[in-house]
Amino acid sequence: xxxxxxxxxxxxxxxxxxxxxxxxxxxxxxxxxxxxxxxxxxxxxxxxxxxxxxxxxxxxxxxxxxxxxxxxxxxxxxxxxxxxxxxxxxxxxxxxxxxxxxxxxxxxxxxxxxxxxxxxxxxxxxxxxxxxxxxxxxxxxxxxxxxxxxxxxxxxxxxxxxxxxxxxxxxxxxxxxxxxxxxxxxxxxxxxxxxxxxxxxxxxxxxxxxxxxxxxxxxxxxxxxxxxxxxxxxxxxxxxxxxxxxxxxxxxxxxxxxxxxxxxxxxxxxxxxxxxxxxxxxxxxxxxxxxxxxxxxxxxxxxxxxxxxxxxxxxxxxxxxxxxxxxxxxxxxxxxxxxxxxxxxxxxxxxxxxxxxxxxxxxxxxxxxxxxxxxxxxxxxxxxxxxxxxxxxxxxxxxxxxxxxxxxxxxxxxxxxxxxxxxxxxxxxxxxxxxxxxxxxxxxxxxxxxxxxxxxxxxxxxxxxxxxxxxxxxxxxxxxxxxxxxxxxxxxxxxxxxxxxxxxxxxxxxxxxxxxxxxxxxxxxxxxxxxxxxxxxxxxxxxxxxxxxxxxxxxxxxxxxxxxxxxxxxxxxxxxxxxxxxxxxxxxxxxxxxxxxxxxxxxxxxxxxxxxxxxxxxxxxxxxxxxxxxxxxxxxxxxx
Numbered sequence: 001x002x003x004x005x006x007x008x009x010x011x012x013x014x015x016x017x018x019x020x021x022x023x024x025x026x027x028x029x030x031x032x033x034x035x036x037x038x039x040x041x042x043x044x045x046x047x048x049x050x051x052x053x054x055x056x057x058x059x060x061x062x063x064x065x066x067x068x069x070x071x072x073x074x075x076x077x078x079x080x081x082x083x084x085x086x087x088x089x090x091x092x093x094x095x096x097x098x099x100x101x102x103x104x105x106x107x108x109x110x111x112x113x114x115x116x117x118x119x120x121x122x123x124x125x126x127x128x129x130x131x132x133x134x135x136x137x138x139x140x141x142x143x144x145x146x147x148x149x150x151x152x153x154x155x156x157x158x159x160x161x162x163x164x165x166x167x168x169x170x171x172x173x174x175x176x177x178x179x180x181x182x183x184x185x186x187x188x189x190x191x192x193x194x195x196x197x198x199x200x201x202x203x204x205x206x207x208x209x210x211x212x213x214x215x216x217x218x219x220x221x222x223x224x225x226x227x228x229x230x231x232x233x234x235x236x237x238x239x240x241x242x243x244x245x246x247x248x249x250x251x252x253x254x255x256x257x258x259x260x261x262x263x264x265x266x267x268x269x270x271x272x273x274x275x276x277x278x279x280x281x282x283x284x285x286x287x288x289x290x291x292x293x294x295x296x297x298x299x300x301x302x303x304x305x306x307x308x309x310x311x312x313x314x315x316x317x318x319x320x321x322x323x324x325x326x327x328x329x330x331x332x333x334x335x336x337x338x339x340x341x342x343x344x345x346x347x348x349x350x351x352x353x354x355x356x357x358x359x360x361x362x363x364x365x366x367x368x369x370x371x372x373x374x375x376x377x378x379x380x381x382x383x384x385x386x387x388x389x390x391x392x393x394x395x396x397x398x399x400x401x402x403x404x405x406x407x408x409x410x411x412x413x414x415x416x417x418x419x420x421x422x423x424x425x426x427x428x429x430x431x432x433x434x435x436x437x438x439x440x441x442x443x444x445x446x447x448x449x450x451x452x453x454x455x456x457x458x459x460x461x462x463x464x465x466x467x468x469x470x471x472x473x474x475x476x477x478x479x480x481x482x483x484x485x486x487x488x489x490x491x492x493x494x495x496x497x498x499x500x501x502x503x504x505x506x507x508x509x510x511x512x513x514x515x516x517x518x519x520x521x522x523x524x525x526x527x528x529x530x531x532x533x534x535x536x537x538x539x540x541x542x543x544x545x546x547x548x549x550x551x552x553x554x555x556x557x558x559x560x561x562x563x564x565x566x567x568x569x570x571x572x573x574x575x576x577x578x579x580x581x582x583x584x585x586x587x588x589x590x591x592x593x594x595x596x597x598x599x600x601x602x603x604x605x606x607x608x609x610x611x612x613x614x615x616x617x618x619x620x621x622x623x624x625x626x627x628x629x630x631x632x633x634x635x636x637x638x639x640x
Contacts, residue, residue, distance in 0.1 A: 040468025050576030124522015165372020261388030495625030
C-alpha cells in the first residue's frame with residue numbers, strides 16, 4: 001500500500017489532490033485533517049482563527065466529507081484517516097458518505113488512527129480525559145466488529161513517540177502497552193463475545209516510525225513482531241497465527257528532517273524506507289513517506305509525487321521484494337533484536353505496574369521529555385552528528401529551494417469555511433439536529449455505544465463542533481500533563497553552564513519567561529525543551545501547555561509579571577496568530593521582548609519582525625543553549 005499523507009485548504013481542493021495522486025499510482029489515501037477538525041472545533045470557533053486548512057483539510061459536516069470523496073468510490077478505496085479524539089464522529093461522517101454513494105459498509109476498508117495515548121504524550125489533539133477517550137475507542141471497536149468488519153478502528157502509533165524523543169525501547173513498550181490497555185477494556189466492556197474478540201485483535205494495526213539508525217530500526221521491527229505474538233498468546237490465549245500477525249504501516253521519520261541543507265532529507269528518507277522493507281518477516285504492509293521539504297513548510301503536489309516515486313522505484317525496479325528474509329541467521333541482528341525485546345518487555349511490565357498506559361500518562365510524558373532532552377543535547381555537543389546541521393555545514397545554494405518551495409494556504413480559506421458552515425446550518429433541519437444532539441448526550445451519559453447516536457447526528461446535519469461540544473458537556477475537557485514539571489537538571493552544554501553563572505550573579509534576579517503556544521498546534525516538543533533549558537539556566541519559567549488564545553497568553557504575561565515571552569508554532573498559523581498575540585500582549589500593558597520559534601519560512605520573517613517580534617528561531621537553530629543565551633541578552637537589554 002503506497003500513500004502520501006495529504007489534505008489542505010478545502011475539501012474540494014483536497015479532492016483534486018487525491019484524484020491527482022491516485023492517477024500517479026498511489027494505491028491508497030491518507031487523509032490529513034486540519035487542527036480545528038482534529039480538536040473538535042468548527043471553523044468559526046475562536047481557537048480556529050488562523051488554523052483552518054493549514055495542516056490538513058477542514059471537515060465540519062457531512063457535506064464537506066462528501067465533497068472530499070466526490071468521484072472516489074469508497075467501496076474500492078483503502079482510506080487511512082489521521083483522526084483521534086473525534087474519531088467516532090469522522091468515521092460516522094465517512095460511513096454516511098458511503099451510504100449516500102450506495103456503498104455497503106461491509107466493503108469499506110481503512111483505518112482511523114485513534115490512538116489517544118500518543119496525543120497526550122506527543123501530538124496534543126486530545127479533547128477528553130483518558131477514561132472517556134478509552135471508552136470511545138472501545139465503542140468503535142465493538143461497532144466496527146459488527147457493522148464495518150474490514151475497518152481498523154485504531155492504529156496504535158509508536159511513530160509519534162519517536163518524534164517526541166522515545167528510545168526504541170520506549171517506543172516498543174509504550175505502544176504495546178496502549179494496545180493491551182484497549183484490548184483489556186474491550187474484554188471488560190461485555191460488548192463482544194470471544195469469537196468477535198479474536199476478530200478485534202486481528203483488526204488492531206500499528207503506525208510505526210522508521211529512523212536513521214538502520215540496523216536498530218530493522219531489529220526494532222523484528223522485536224515488535226515477536227513481542228506482539230507473545231503478548232497475545234500469553235495474555236489472551238490466542239493461537240490463530242493470522243489474528244496474531246503484527247500489522248503495521250509506516251511514515252518514516254520526520255524528526256530527523258532538517259531545514260538546513262534540506263536536499264539531504266532525500267537520502268535520509270530512502271534509508272529509513274529500507275529499514276522497514278528489507279526484513280521480509282517484519283515488513284511494513286503500508287508505507288507513506290514525508291516530502292523532502294517538510295521541515296520548511298507544507299509540501300507541494302510535486303514534492304509528494306517525488307516521495308511516491310521513491311516507493312515505486314523500490315517496489316518495481318529493485319529485487320527487494322523477491323526474496324525471503326535476508327536477515328535470518330544474522331548473529332548481529334538476532335542479538336540486537338533480543339536485547340531490544342528484553343528491555344522493552346521490562347519497560348512494558350513497569351507500565352503495567354503503574355496501572356497501564358492510560359493510568360501512567362503523566363510519568364510516560366515525563367520520561368519522553370527527558371529522552372528528547374538527551375537527544376537535543378547530544379546534537380548540541382556534537383556527540384550525535386546531523387549532516388548539514390552541526391557538521392559539514394559548508395554548502396552551495398540548493399536549486400531545489402529556489403522560488404516558492406512550499407505550498408502556502410490562502411488565508412481566505414478560513415472565511416470561506418466559516419461561510420460554508422453558516423450556509424450548511426441555515427439549510428438543515430434544526431429540529432432534527434437538536435433531537436440528534438439530545439440522543440448523543442443521553443448516549444454519552446449512559447453506557448450506550450456512542451456510534452449510533454453519532455451516525456444519527458451526521459445524517460441530521462450536525463457539525464464537528466456540535467458533536468465535540470455535546471461530549472464536552474458530559475465528559476469535560478482535559479488538560480494533559482506537560483512533562484516539564486520536575487524535569488530540570490544540571491546544565492550539560494557549555495553555553496548553558498556559562499549562562500547559569502551569569503544569571504546567578506544578576507543583581508536584578510532571575511528573569512521570568514513565559515512559554516506559550518497560541519492556537520491549536522499541539523506539537524509541544526520544542527516548547528518543552530526551551531522551557532527545560534531556560535529553567536536549567538536559572539530562569540523562572542511559566543509554561544501552561546498547549547491550545548491557548550492570544551488573549552490568554554497576554555493575560556498570563558501580565559499576571560505573571562514576566563520579562564519575556566517565547567511563542568512556539570509549527571502549524572503554519574504564525575502569519576495570523578503571532579501578530580495577534582503580540583498585539584494582545586501590548587494591549588495588556590506588557591512591554592517585554594517577544595520571541596518566536598517554529599517552522600517559519602524565511603519570507604515570513606520580516607512581517608513578524610514588523611509586528612513586534614524581537615527574534616525568530618527555526619529548526620536550523622539546533623543549539624538551545626545559544627537560543628537561551630540570546631534570549632537572556634534581549635531581556636537584559638530591555639531591563640536596563
